[in-house]
Amino acid sequence: MVTLIERTDSDLPDDVCDALARACEREPEGTVARETLRIILESAALSRNSVLPICQDTGSILAIVRAEPTKRVFDIERALREGLRHLTKKGMLRQNCVDPLTGENTGDNLGEHVPQIHFIPTPAPATVSLMLKGGGSENMSAQYSLPDSGLDAGRDLDGVRRCILDALFRAQGKGCAPGIVGVCIGGDRASGYLLAKEMLFRRLDEPNPVHDLELLEERVVEEANGLGIGPMGLGGRSTLLGARIGLAGRHPACFFVTVAYSCWATRRMTAELDEEGRIARWL
C-alpha cells in the first residue's frame, strides 16, 4: 500500500503528462503560458525521478476499494492507514488533516472520516483506486441545481455545459489550470460529488461510452480553452486538459450537475492486488 500511495504522490499519470506536453506545444514560444507549462513538466519529471511529492499539497485522500466482502478488506484499510502515517513521517505527504473545531493538525493525515475509504463489493481480484486531491482545486468544485435562471441553464445537456463553463470561469487560475473536470449529471447532493470525483479516475485518452457525453466533453474542452484563462490563469490557450462526464439516476424533482475540478497535478492510480495484498499490476 505504501508503494501505491508513494507512486500516486510522485508519479503523474502518463495520460496527464501527455496532455500537458501537448498543451505546451500549442502555446507559442516566448509566452508566459509556454514557460509555465515547461516548468510544470520539468517539476513533474523531477518529482517522478527523485520520488518527491508532485505538489506540496499532497491532497485529501480518497480510496475506493473494490474487493470481495471478506475480512481482507480490513487488512486493506489497515495497510492504507499505516501507509499514510509512515509516508507523512517520511516527508512524502504533508500533514493535511485539521480538526475543524480546535484547529489542531492531527499530524499524521488520520482523523475523523480521514482518509475517506469507500468499499464496493466486487468479485476478485481486488483493486484499490487512490486519489490525492489538492485543497485549492477542491475549493473550485461546484454543484448546481437545474434549472438555474442565473446561468440560463435548463435540464438538458446545454444546461450542463453552462454549469461546467461557469465553474471554469469562476476558478480562473485558482485551481491550478490547466485542470481536468469530473462531472456527474444527476444523483443527489452527496452522490453527485463522489461520482464527479470518481470520473477523474477515467483516463484522458479513453472515449466516453455514451456518445452524446463524448460530444459534450469535446465541446466543453474546446470552449474552455478558448476562454484565454490559460495555465495558472495567466492567459493562454490551455485552460482544460479534459472533461470526464458521467451519469447517475436522479430524483424527478432534482437535476444536479456536480463539477469536480482537479488541478493539472491530477494524482490518481489504481492497483490490482494479489491474494497477499501485494500489488499484482497497475491498471
Added chain:
Amino acid sequence: MAVKKITSPLSPDVSRGLRTGDAVLLSGRVVTARDQVHKYLAAGGASPVDLKGLVVYHCGPVAIQENGIWVVRAAGPTTSMREEPYEAKVIRDHRPGAIMGKGGMGDATRDALRTEGCAYLHLTGGAASYIARTIVSVEEVYLTGFGQPEAMWVLQVEDLPALVTMDSRGDSLHRKIENSSWKVLKQILKNPFP
C-alpha cells in the same frame, strides 16, 4: 523575456518599481504565511520576524528534519485569494516588500499594494519540486502551534523564478484575464449545445 534579479528584503524603490508582466529571479529571505498566520497577524498578533521589505509567501511546505536540519522537499504556492480578507491589513501593518503566491488577489489587496508601494509575485502552482530546489536553507520556523504546513517558515531562496502579476500602480493581470474571459464566455454561450 528579460529577467530582473531581485533580493529580499526588497528596498521600497525595488518594490515600487516592479511592473505587472516583469519576470523576476528572487533571492534572499522569504517568510511563509498562510491561512492561520494571516488570521493571527490581521487580528494584531505579533510577528516573530520583522516582515519589513521581506517577501511573504503563501505556502505550506513539506519538510522533514534530517540530523537536526530542516529539509524542504516540496514548497509550491497555495491559493492566495483565501488571504484576501487579511492581506491588506498585513501589508499596512508590516510593510512587506512583496506578497507571493498563486492565483492573484482581490481589490482590497490591490489597493493596499498601491498605497504601500508593494507588489504581488506569482509562482507556478504545483511545481513544488522545481521550487523546492531553489530553497537553499531553512533559517527558522515559528508559530509551529498552527501545525507544520501553517507555521511561519523563514527560508533562504536563490534564483526563484516568479512573475509580477499585480503592482503598485494598481495593475492586475488577474483582473485583466477575468474581464477578457468573461467577454469570451458571453459570446460562446450564444451557441447552444448540440
